[in-house]
Amino acid sequence: MNVVYFAWVRERIGLPQETVDTDAATVKDLIAELSAREDRYAAAFADVSALRVALDQELADFDAPLAGVQEVAFFPPMTGG
């Protein structure tokens, strides 16, 4: 699955995008899996209340299932306008 990062999440992890091989059932599970990898992931995901997630370019909840999802995006609350 394609995982993309934006703004300070991208900077903290040090990557804009990566392909992740995972069996994670939900977004929460994926976060736990990534956080266990390396400190930079743990730092980026330390406070999920400061994060938003989109599944296939639609905003989603952290307990949303990942079955059939092609792209997961993590980013801070949006500041458009």
Next chain:
Amino acid sequence: MTVRVQSDPFDAGAELNSFAQNRTDVGAVVSFTGVVRDTKGDLQEMLIEHYPGMTERAIAKIAEEAVQRWALVDVLVIHRYGPLKPGEPIMMVATASAHRAAAFEAADFLMDYLKSRAPFWKKEVTAQGASWVDAKDADEDALKRW
């Protein structure tokens, strides 16, 4: 309905004129232009990052909702990304409807939703360094009005 996400500058006056031109079916055109603000006098640049693909989809969804809800005749949304200088226009919305209340309300709705639901992130660059602009609770609360 027109949605444009671009790095190039735009001329808000020219855009508004062309949006308002040749219409006989509307009684009201309202527009809003957002400008890069140098709050403390030390802003060198504002960098706007976005999520290509999701940005266009999210804006189109918000604009479609506005058209439905206020029976708009037309709507225009332009939003820039990339490096911007203080004083440059960041984005604009324009709404056209039969009566002014709908045009004003729909423009206000569009702005509230574009602020918190369109995937853009602003970073301010000053001589002291660069920092991401935090989303405000007030902006999220503003969505509850609708």
